[in-house]
Amino acid sequence: MKVLNELWNRVGLISKLTKELSHTGTQLGKTAMMKYMYILQEVFDVPLGYKFSLYTYGPYCSDVLLDLDYTETLGGVRINPVDAGTGGYNIKMSKKTNEYIKKSQNFLAEYSESINTVIKLFGGKTAKELELRSTIIYLYKTYLQNIWEISRDEIAKNVQELKPYFSIEEIHDAYDELNRMRIFEKLGC
Amino acid sequence: MNVYESRDVIYGFITFDDWEREVINHPVFQRLRRIKQLSLTDMVYPGANHTRFEHSLGVMHLATLFFDNILIKRRQFLEKELRFDEAGLRRDRRILRFAALLHDIGHSPFSHAGEELMPYIPKGHPKYEEGKDKRFSHEDYSIAIIKAFFRDIIEEHEENENYNIKVEDITALLGDETVKPKRSLIWKNIISSQLDADRADYLLRDSTHLGIRYGIYDKDRLVNTVSIAKDQETYGTNLVVEEGGWHVAESLVIARYQMFTQVYFHKTRRAYDHHIESAIKAILQENEKSGFFPLPDSEENLKKYIDYDDWKIYGLIKEGMGGDDGEVILKRIHDKCVYETGEVPDEDELKRFEDVWNEFRDEISFDDSPDKSWYKTGKEDILILCNPNNEDEQLKPLSSISSIVRAMQPIKQKRLYARNGESGALRKKIRAYLEGKK
Numbered sequence: 063m064k065v066l067n068e069l070w071n072r073v074g075l076i077s078k079l080t081k082e083l084s085h086t087g088t089q090l091g092k093t094a095m096m097k098y099m100y101i102l103q104e105v106f107d108v109p110l111g112y113k114f115s116l117y118t119y120g121p122y123c124s125d126v127l128l129d130l131d132y133t134e135t136l137g138g139v140r141i142n143p144v145d146a147g148t149g150g151y152n153i154k155m156s157k158k159t160n161e162y163i164k165k166s167q168n169f170l171a172e173y174s175e176s177i178n179t180v181i182k183l184f185g186g187k188t189a190k191e192l193e194l195r196s197t198i199i200y201l202y203k204t205y206l207q208n209i210w211e212i213s214r215d216e217i218a219k220n221v222q223e224l225k226p227y228f229s230i231e232e233i234h235d236a237y238d239e240l241n242r243m244r245i246f247e248k249l250g251c
Numbered sequence: 252m253n254v255y256e257s258r259d260v261i262y263g264f265i266t267f268d269d270w271e272r273e274v275i276n277h278p279v280f281q282r283l284r285r286i287k288q289l290s291l292t293d294m295v296y297p298g299a300n301h302t303r304f305e306h307s308l309g310v311m312h313l314a315t316l317f318f319d320n321i322l323i324k325r326r327q328f329l330e331k332e333l334r335f336d337e338a339g340l341r342r343d344r345r346i347l348r349f350a351a352l353l354h355d356i357g358h359s360p361f362s363h364a365g366e367e368l369m370p371y372i373p374k375g376h377p378k379y380e381e382g383k384d385k386r387f388s389h390e391d392y393s394i395a396i397i398k399a400f401f402r403d404i405i406e407e408h409e410e411n412e413n414y415n416i417k418v419e420d421i422t423a424l425l426g427d428e429t430v431k432p433k434r435s436l437i438w439k440n441i442i443s444s445q446l447d448a449d450r451a452d453y454l455l456r457d458s459t460h461l462g463i464r465y466g467i468y469d470k471d472r473l474v475n476t477v478s479i480a481k482d483q484e485t486y487g488t489n490l491v492v493e494e495g496g497w498h499v500a501e502s503l504v505i506a507r508y509q510m511f512t513q514v515y516f517h518k519t520r521r522a523y524d525h526h527i528e529s530a531i532k533a534i535l536q537e538n539e540k541s542g543f544f545p546l547p548d549s550e551e552n553l554k555k556y557i558d559y560d561d562w563k564i565y566g567l568i569k570e571g572m573g574g575d576d577g578e579v580i581l582k583r584i585h586d587k588c589v590y591e592t593g594e595v596p597d598e599d600e601l602k603r604f605e606d607v608w609n610e611f612r613d614e615i616s617f618d619d620s621p622d623k624s625w626y627k628t629g630k631e632d633i634l635i636l637c638n639p640n641n642e643d644e645q646l647k648p649l650s651s652i653s654s655i656v657r658a659m660q661p662i663k664q665k666r667l668y669a670r671n672g673e674s675g676a677l678r679k680k681i682r683a684y685l686e687g688k689k
Contacts, residue, residue: 063605063608063609063618065618065620065622065623065665066601066604066605066665068622069601069622069663091484092632092648093484093485107382107383109383113388115426115443116428116432116436117436117439117440117444117487117489118436118437118439118440118487118488118489119482119485119487119488119489120485120487124445124627124629124631125627127629127630127632128627128629128661129661131629131630131660131661132595132629132660132661132663135595135597135660135661136597136598143648143650143651150484150648151648151651189484189485190484190485190486193485193486193487194486201432204428204431204432207377207378207428208377208428208429209377210431220431220432223432223433223434224432224433224434224436225486225487225488226332226333226334226434227332227481227486228486
């Protein structure tokens with residue numbers, strides 16, 4: 063049944079990312095999970111059916127959080143509040159994490175190259191770093207779609223208008239890193 | 252500028268000026284009087300006959316209350332950290348009001364029931380992506396309609412000499428990806444987010460018209476405590492609720508949860524969503540050949556699109572153009588739910604559901620789940636601003652403060668339906684089948 067297969071694929075992917083990323087030493091929270099899903103779908107064409115929209119806090123789709131919470135309900139992950147500091151959440155493996163990875167093994171195998179690449183390139187990055195990078199990707203894609211002239215400075219200026227707390231240097235660094243990762247090439251440039 | 256007032260069932264009075272009145276009086280905006288807010292929900296709740304027209308006025312009013320309160324509470328934050336000045340804020344207030352007023356202008360007949368009848372994005376369109384079957388959404392129609400029919404009214408109005416507003420400033424807040432996103436994107440949260448004026452209005456309005464209390468929350472307290480802040484975790488700015496108002500944020504989430512189970516995902520209401528969608532499809536197959544609404548790609552096609560409203564569809568259904576599903580609506584002989592999971596099904600329930608679907612596939616008329624519905628519900632983690640305007644100001648997710656919200660789970664209920672008249676027998680067969688499996 064299509065609707066159920068798609069659900070198990072998403073639950074499996076959330077479980078897989080949690081297994082691979084929850085022990086990197088960096089907090090894997092809800093924001094980070096949102097941005098991983100964004101990059102997987104929009105850069106690496108993993109079909110998840112999400113509809114992302116740009117906000118000042120980067121690309122966002124509430125369905126990702128519904129799926130994440132449902133995965134917790136099913137026992138695929140644990141989501142624990144972080145007491146101090148950011149006030150966010152920590153997503154950890156749970157008793158059924160491996161079971162849901164196995165359940166969606168065909169889907170995960172089909173997209174294993176993409177999933178492993180994203181884990182390798184972005185694994186261990188903080189929510190702040192992921193948010194900045196996913197915002198740059200969103201804007202780059204929008205510029206491409208509209209056939210606007212793309213330059214490092216233009217994108218950086220646009221990002222800073224949305225996110226004034228980031229310095230131009232930070233944005234440039236993130237842009238350069240994405241360039242080295244060949245993310246922009248994947249977007250069709 | 253003259254100021255006008257309109258009576259409103261939620262706010263008492265809604266005020267607007269000459270400039271906004273011209274938008275409201277435009278025939279394309281008046282069309283919203285002929286699109287019911289909740290489609291055929293009146294088949295279940297007879298009072299559900301309110302329209303997108305009054306909701307649109309309501310969202311404009313409530314969005315303004317949010318904006319004005321944020322200015323009272325966070326002017327220093329806006330000026331020092333986001334570098335707004337008085338003129339910029341005055342201009343953005345105007346833009347926000349227009350965006351809120353026009354946010355639903357592109358709805359198809361019977362609101363979200365027409366969403367699946369939007370055409371696929373064709374090759375060559377800026378939003379087209381190879382290998383992805385993406386449809387246009389009502390937001391795409393809203394954006395195209397605003398640009399095609401409201402540009403002159405908004406841009407050429409004499410008052411605009413003070414603001415220099417382009418319609419693209421407005422569509423940017425509605426998700427227009429052909430506009431470079433600017434600082435004002437912060438206000439998009441008031442139009443569309445977990446804490447937006449859209450849902451804050453429709454929960455109250457739907458409850459009031461339906462004669463129920465599930466969607467009622469303390470609106471005044473919400474307005475009084477809504478704010479914006481920087482998220483230390485991500486360096487993003489976000490719409491938040493001050494710590495003193497977290498209980499109203501909690502009640503907003505509960506209201507949405509209750510309205511979802513009692514109204515938006517009501518099993519009979521969902522049956523009528525299915526029937527009206529199929530009836531409109533039959534009409535479009537006759538009128539447009541494609542079976543889809545006209546593309547939002549030219550003024551001519553948009554005129555054809557906005558010619559479709561509830562009245563036209565009702566008329567065509569009455570003339571017999573709605574096919575079998577049109578007849579179902581006329582006679583109120585809707586399909587019946589024959590099998591459903593719990594609201595938050597576990598793995599075994601989902602397996603059972605799939606098993607039943609496989610076994611009785613030929614006798615099932617359609618299946619349903621919240622994934623197919625525009626309305627969804629879950630934890631809805633609103634951010635709470637602790638110690639506002641202090642050095643140790645901090646954001647916390649509502650679910651880390653509210654034990655009720657923390658315990659909430661996303662509803663993923665699945666249902667199977669059968670034709671009226673066949674449902675009783677099929678329900679028994681399913682029961683016997685599952686008994687035999689034990």
